[in-house]
Amino acid sequence: xxELLRELKERSLSAIExxxxxxxxxxxxxKYLGKKGExxxxxxxxxxxxxxxxxxxxQLANDVRAQLERRLxxxxxxxxxxxxxxxxxxxxxxxxxxxxxxxxxxxxxxxxVLDEIKExxxxxxxDILDGPEVELGEYNFTxxxxxxxxxxxxxxxxxxxTPDSRVCLRTQTSPMQVHAMETRTLPIRIIAPGRVYRKxxxxxxxxxxxxxxxxxxxxxxxxxxxxxxxxxxxxxxxxGENTVTRFRPHHFPFxxxxxxxxxxxxxxxxxxxxxxxxxxxxxVLGAGMIHPKVLAGCGIDPDxxxxxxxxxxxxRLALRSYxxxxxxxxxxxxxxxLEQF
Ligand code: PHE
Numbered sequence: 001x002x003e004l005l006r007e008l009k010e011r012s013l014s015a016i017e018x019x020x021x022x023x024x025x026x027x028x029x030x031k032y033l034g035k036k037g038e039x040x041x042x043x044x045x046x047x048x049x050x051x052x053x054x055x056x057x058x059q060l061a062n063d064v065r066a067q068l069e070r071r072l073x074x075x076x077x078x079x080x081x082x083x084x085x086x087x088x089x090x091x092x093x094x095x096x097x098x099x100x101x102x103x104x105x106x107x108x109x110x111x112x113v114l115d116e117i118k119e120x121x122x123x124x125x126x127d128i129l130d131g132p133e134v135e136l137g138e139y140n141f142t143x144x145x146x147x148x149x150x151x152x153x154x155x156x157x158x159x160x161x162t163p164d165s166r167v168c169l170r171t172q173t174s175p176m177q178v179h180a181m182e183t184r185t186l187p188i189r190i191i192a193p194g195r196v197y198r199k200x201x202x203x204x205x206x207x208x209x210x211x212x213x214x215x216x217x218x219x220x221x222x223x224x225x226x227x228x229x230x231x232x233x234x235x236x237x238x239x240g241e242n243t244v245t246r247f248r249p250h251h252f253p254f255x256x257x258x259x260x261x262x263x264x265x266x267x268x269x270x271x272x273x274x275x276x277x278x279x280x281x282x283x284v285l286g287a288g289m290i291h292p293k294v295l296a297g298c299g300i301d302p303d304x305x306x307x308x309x310x311x312x313x314x315x316r317l318a319l320r321s322y323x324x325x326x327x328x329x330x331x332x333x334x335x336x337x338l339e340q341f
Contacts, residue, residue, distance in 0.1 A: 001045065001057055008038055009064045016071045025076055032068055039065060109341040110211070110318040110330055113238075114193055117213060117317070120237045121191045124230065126215070129192040131176045137165050139175035144254040145293050159197050169197035173214035174254060177290070177309050180216060181298035186305060187219035193314065204326045211314035218290065218300065218307030224257070227287055227308035231261055235284075238321065239263070244270070246281065255288025255309060266320050275325050282320065285312035 012032045019025045032039050043061055046054060107115075118128055137160075140146075141153055151157065152171060161167040176192035184190070192214040200206040217226065228247060235243050244264040252258040262283050265276035272278040287310035292302035315330050322341060324330070329337050 001042065001049070001053075002060065004042060005057075005060055005064055008032070008042065009067065012038075012068055013071055016068070016075050019075060020079065022076060022079055025072060025079065029072055033065065033072075039068065106339075106341075108338065109322055110314060112341070113318045113321050114211075114213070114314060116238060117234070117314075118191070118193070120234050121215070124189075124233075126189045126191050126217075129176055129180060129190045131173075131179050131192055131194065133170055133195055133197070134161070135168060135170040135175050137168055139178050140168055140170050140172070143178045143294065143297055144174055145291050145297075146253045150253065157199055159199060170194075171198050172196050173212040173311055174309070176214045177216050177254070177294070178298055181218070181295070181300055186300065187217070188307070189217045191215045202328065204328065207315070207327060207331060209331075210327075212311050213314055214309065214311050216290070216307060216309040218295075218305055220305055222306045222308060224289055224308065227289070227310070230308075231285070231287065231310060235261075235263060238317070239266075250286060250288075252286055252288055254291050254294050255286075256291045258286065258288035261285050261287060261310075263320065266323060267325075282316065284316055284320075285310050287311070 012028065015028055016025070019028055031037055034040065039061070046058060046061070049057055122128070137153070140158075141150065146152060153165070155165075158165075158171050159169040161169075173192050173194055173196060176190075176194075180188055180190050180192070193211065195209055196212050197209050200208050202208070215230075217230070232245055235245055246262050246264075247259045248262065250258045250260045260283050262281035264270045265273060265280055265282055267273045267275040268280060270280040272280045276282050287308065290307040290309050295302040295305065295307070315327055318330060319325070319327065
């Protein structure tokens with residue numbers, strides 16, 4: 001039995017020395033000292049010994065147990081210390097490493113122009129309205145006096161959601177005129193900026209999605225002179241006092257009379273160049289006096305009230321503001337381009 005104990009002691013101590021985790025140590029403790037452990041098994045055989053042998057063997061067995069327990073505890077502490085050391089090393093925070101730099105963005109140039117325009121109109125007593133980009137054909141066309149069969153209602157021009165052409169992506173911000181007339185009390189002065197969609201191929205001057213700003217004023221005695229005065233004020237505030245404009249007669253189903261406003265080309269000063277396609281002028285908006293049928297359809301008596309409306313392309317204004325010649329630059333989001341502004 002003495003031999004057995006010595007062999008057990010050596011084997012268990014060396015196993016403890018080479019254990020490398022708390023779990024391995026616990027397994028060893030169960031293996032040797034547990035209820036069904038090897039040392040326990042040896043102790044159980046004490047009863048077979050003679051009365052003379054028993055005290056010495058008992059003493060020896062207790063010594064072995066005590067040693068095992070001590071080494072288990074010591075090894076446990078060493079393993080815990082090593083684990084802590086490893087944790088501290090792997091989690092060190094080097095406060096001298098330069099931090100990750102945040103790149104701060106800035107406003108897109110087109111929205112800077114939009115903000116300027118909003119400011120100008122707010123200063124003249126206008127409200128800013130927001131409205132749906134997914135629109136009923138009724139609002140995008142019918143209530144604006146655009147009859148069935150009008151070319152702009154074609155599937156080749158407009159993105160429709162439903163086969164019956166009932167729901168579409170708005171092709172213009174003009175349906176906001178109807179929304180404003182239906183929901184606001186008179187007199188009305190609003191602008192409504194937003195995205196519009198048309199089935200156009202992308203090129204230097206076209207995009208299937210672009211931005212318009214709708215403007216509208218309705219009151220008693222409003223005339224075309226108010227429209228021209230307002231628009232001239234706006235472009236001069238935007239581009240400077242010396243900006244030259246011209247109004248040309250045009251046709252829109254929802255205004256009568258209708259016109260387009262051109263601004264003299266910023267590149268050539270009116271002589272004609274590639275930017276203005278040799279015209280010397282750049283068309284910036286369509287406008288006119290709101291058609292009596294449209295007013296009446298929205299419950300406003302055209303014999304008492306009159307109003308004007310305009311719709312301008314925001315991208316074009318931004319291009320002019322920043323002397324950019326290609327519309328695509330506005331949408332491509334190339335930061336090398338955008339960071340110049
Ligand atoms: N909605 C017209 C367009 O997209 C512009 C416009 C708006 C014309 C308001 C007259 C009045 O071309």
